[in-house]
Amino acid sequence: MTIPAFGLGTFRLQDDVVIASVKNALDLGYRAIDTAQIYQNEAAVGEAIEQSNVAREELFITTKIWIENLSSAALIPSLQQSLAKxxxxxxxxxxxxxxxxxxxxxxxxxxxxxxxxxxxxxxxQIGISNFTTELMQQAIDAVGVDEIATNQIELHPYLQNRKVVEFARQKGIPVTSYMTLAYGKALSDEVIKSIANKHQATPAQVILAWAMQSGYAVIPSSTQRKNLQSNLQAQLLKLDAQDMAEIATLDSHDRLVSPEGLAPDWD
Known part of the structure; x- marks a missing residue:
């Protein structure tokens, strides 16, 4: 089994906002939805999926286990609660x-x-998120690389996370990019805008296409139907070698997500 290259993220979206986002996305053709226990929106996501009338077997639903539930005693009961929601x-x-x-x-x-x-x-399937090379090796040592469907990491033009990506590739672990648009910061980048103009595309489409052509799955979120639809079209955009090389130069190791007391010692 493989994970979809393109999905919908739901980070920071709750209640009616996430319901509308998921319903719009499913109506537009999205079939992969990413949520998490700590987002406190699993129940709303479940409601939106039910209202959409999309068959369960057509969907790819991802959730993530929060740190309080990582023990062998807590994990399965917490996952069962997530399934109920x-x-x-x-x-x-x-x-x-x-x-x-x-x-x-x-x-x-x-x-x-x-x-x-x-x-x-x-x-x-099972996998990991926010894992460094050392932590990935621990996961591999524990259960074998074939059990690890992905490592979901912050990855965008300003943080290309090359050490983790290269290690994952060497081991055969697919990478999922989150925060791919860098909280929207990358949308105003002059290099990105120039490439977008060249292809008559949006900056978001360029960044998402760059990530997918680099071999990463992406899970952008939006509350606007027009942006959901536009983002979906990134799958059709083909960047050339010059475009990819120009975006490669934007890497500045600018990490946006590193919660104190939670983040590991980053590579």
Missing amino acids: LRTDYVDLTLIHWPSPGAAVSVAETMHALVEAKRAGLTR
């Missing part, structure tokens, strides 16, 4: 959202619990 018997992908702060729960313990959840039919 999402109104589904299973999710397609379950990720460790962040590594346990201070390694209070070992990577191995959580990965083994995820494998158990997979064997129980609660999730089709």
Whole structure:
């Protein structure tokens, strides 16, 4: 099984806002939805999916286990709660959202619990998020690389995360990019705008196309139907080698997500 290259993110969207976003996205043809326990929107996402009348087997639903639920005793009960909120018997992908702060729960313990959840039919695939090269190796050592469907990491033109990406590629772990538009900051970049003009595309389409052509899955979010539709068209945009080279020069190691007390020692 592979994960979809393009999906809908729901970070920071709640209640009626996330319901409208998910319903619009599904109506436009999105079929992959990314949520998380800590987003506190799983129930709203589940409601939107139910209202959409899209068949469950057409969807790819991802959720992420919060740090309080990483132990072997807590993980499966918490995932079962997530499934109840999402109104589904299973999710397609379950990720460790962040590594346990201070390694209070070992990577191995959580990965083994995820494998158990997979064997129980609660999730089709398992993976990791915000993992460094060292933490990825711990996950591989625990359950084997074939069990790890993706590492979801902050990745955008200003943080191209090359060390983690190269390690993941060497090991055969697919990468999912989050914060791909850099909180919107990259949309006003002159290099990006120039490439967008060249292709008669939007800056968002250029950035999303760059990420997908680089081999990453993307999960952009939007509350506006027109932006959801526009973002979807990024799958049709083909950047040339010069475009890709120009975007490569934008890397400035500008990390936007590094919560104190939660973030690992980044590569």
